[in-house]
Every structure is written in structure tokens, then in C-alpha cells.
Amino acid sequence: MAEEALTAQEVPVGCVFVRDGRAIAEARNRTNELRNATRHAELEAIDYILSNKELTPEMTEYPLSETTLYVTVEPCIMCASALRQLGIKEVLYGCENDRFGGCGSVLGVNESLRHPKHAGYKATSGYCREDAIMILRRFYITENTNAPVPKSKTNRVLKTEIKPRKGSPSSG
Numbered sequence: 817m818a819e820e821a822l823t824a825q826e827v828p829v830g831c832v833f834v835r836d837g838r839a840i841a842e843a844r845n846r847t848n849e850l851r852n853a854t855r856h857a858e859l860e861a862i863d864y865i866l867s868n869k870e871l872t873p874e875m876t877e878y879p880l881s882e883t884t885l886y887v888t889v890e891p892c893i894m895c896a897s898a899l900r901q902l903g904i905k906e907v908l909y910g911c912e913n914d915r916f917g918g919c920g921s922v923l924g925v926n927e928s929l930r931h932p933k934h935a936g937y938k939a940t941s942g943y944c945r946e947d948a949i950m951i952l953r954r955f956y957i958t959e960n961t962n963a964p965v966p967k968s969k970t971n972r973v974l975k976t977e978i979k980p981r982k983g984s985p986s987s988g
């Protein structure tokens with residue numbers, strides 16, 4: 817899904833939601849296409865799951881309590897919060913999101929922050945981390961045609977070295 821986002825000139829983030837060993841929804845970032853900064857991969861997939869009567873037969877406070885999310889980049893603060901509101905079971909992500917990460921990088925929305933109602937959820941980084949980093953680099957090395965004044969990046973070289981995560985003995 818991240819590859820599809822890259823092809824569509826979106827920041828390449830993709831995700832899959834899994835329940836009972838089955839992929840029930842997959843989505844990718846669509847913020848440029850829809851000109852809507854909330855259209856992250858996670859929320860796109862959540863919209864699909866909640867509006868699908870087979871996947872969500874009735875309204876409940878914890879519709880994702882049996883569902884695991886795999887996503888290429890650490891969910892941002894907005895998505896991490898939405899996932900908590902919906903009682904996600906667990907999250908596995910590829911690389912850290914140093915600017916907006918809501919599962920520990922900027923804020924620990926997943927479990928560090930107190931919430932009067934919704935329990936925290938486990939979020940683990942390092943799942944296909946190198947692939948997640950490399951696809952982001954491939955995106956940022958190309959011209960951003962949506963920028964008002966495109967900057968020339970023609971001299972940039974794709975870096976392939978990946979440093980281990982800070983404070984992590986093994987990046988998996």
C-alpha cells in the first residue's frame with residue numbers, strides 16, 4: 817500500500833488491519849488526492865471497517881478490540897488517538913515518526929497518556945523498518961510537484977545506510 821501511495825505521489829505510508837489472521841482492510845495515505853490532512857492510511861482503513869456491516873455489525877465502544885494494525889510508519893498523534901478511542905488491540909509499525917509520532921516519539925498517546933475510559937494499547941516498532949525508511953527516502957528525494965515553488969533536488973543522492981533506533985538494542 818505504501819508503494820501505491822508513492823506511485824500516486826503521496827507520502828508513502830500504508831497499512832493493513834488484521835483480525836483472526838485475516839487482512840480485513842488495507843489503505844494508504846490519500847492526503848494530497850483529497851486535499852485533506854486527516855486522510856492518513858489508518859483513518860482511511862478505519863472508515864472502511866466501521867462502515868462495513870460485516871466487519872462492524874453493530875456500534876460498540878471498542879470495535880477494534882480484536883484487531884491488530886500493521887503500518888509502515890509510527891501512527892501520528894491524531895491516528896494514535898483515534899486507535900485508542902476505538903480500542904485497537906495492538907499496533908506494529910515500521911519506523912519511528914520523529915515529527916508527529918503518537919506512540920512514543922513525540923507523545924505516548926497509545927499508553928503513556930492517561931485516559932479516563934480507554935485503556936492503552938501496545939505499539940511495537942521495527943516491523944519491516946528498513947523497507948519503511950527506504951520508501952520514505954525514495955519519496956522525499958523526488959520533486960514535490962505539489963509544492964508552490966518546487967525545490968530542485970536533482971543533486972540529491974538516495975542514502976541507503978540505516979541507523980538503528982535510538983535506545984533500541986535491536987531494530988528487528
Ligand SMILES: [Zn+2]
Pocket residue numbers: 856858891892893894895896
Ligand atoms: Zn496519522
